[in-house]
Amino acid sequence: DQQVKQNSPSLSVQEGRISILNCDYTNSMFDYFLWYKKYPAEGPTFLISISSIKDKNEDGRFTVFLNKSAKHLSLHIVPSQPGDSAVYFCAASATGTYKYIFGTGTRLKVLA
């Protein structure tokens, strides 16, 4: 049972435009969410996180939105740059547990 789902395996966006990556989850116990970025042959690197007490968190060009009622979160990248081309994973965890549950990833390609 996939508790964290990223239904779009890939996304292509023009440089300078907005990239929107989506993630859905099924477990209502999840209360902390993260986005990681992964380049080929490297480990995932932390990008941004959000606690369930918030509905938005912003860090520079990256904003994460959380809709608890819909069990949905999204990552917005504005403006998108070619260096943002990578695989993006969303992850979720619940209070009292330390392991992350990851989605299958979305490959973002930003076209110059």
Next chain:
Amino acid sequence: GAGVSQSPSNKVTEKGKDVELRCDPISGHTALYWYRQRLGQGLEFLIYFQGNSAPDKSGLPSDRFSAERTGESVSTLTIQRTQQEDSAVYLCASSLGTSFQDIQYFGAGTRLSVL
């Protein structure tokens, strides 16, 4: 070290052989995790160590998989009698371990190929 270090970066083995993968966490991080990423899939939790507490082994897929960690240092993941379905990238992560919201920092992984 500056980051999480894993070795080897690549490992090719024959079906039925045992393999040992190593992880050096970030200095001062008490929590250490192992994940597996099969081709085209997300990261799958395997095992979690926190200080001297009993490890959370709930993600280990079979009794052929085991892991050890001495104190708050190096960890080894051992796969006995490897099977072709064990082929994956094995990722190690560490975190401060003081809160469930502590960020996990990942190594580059070990790509295991079982022929």
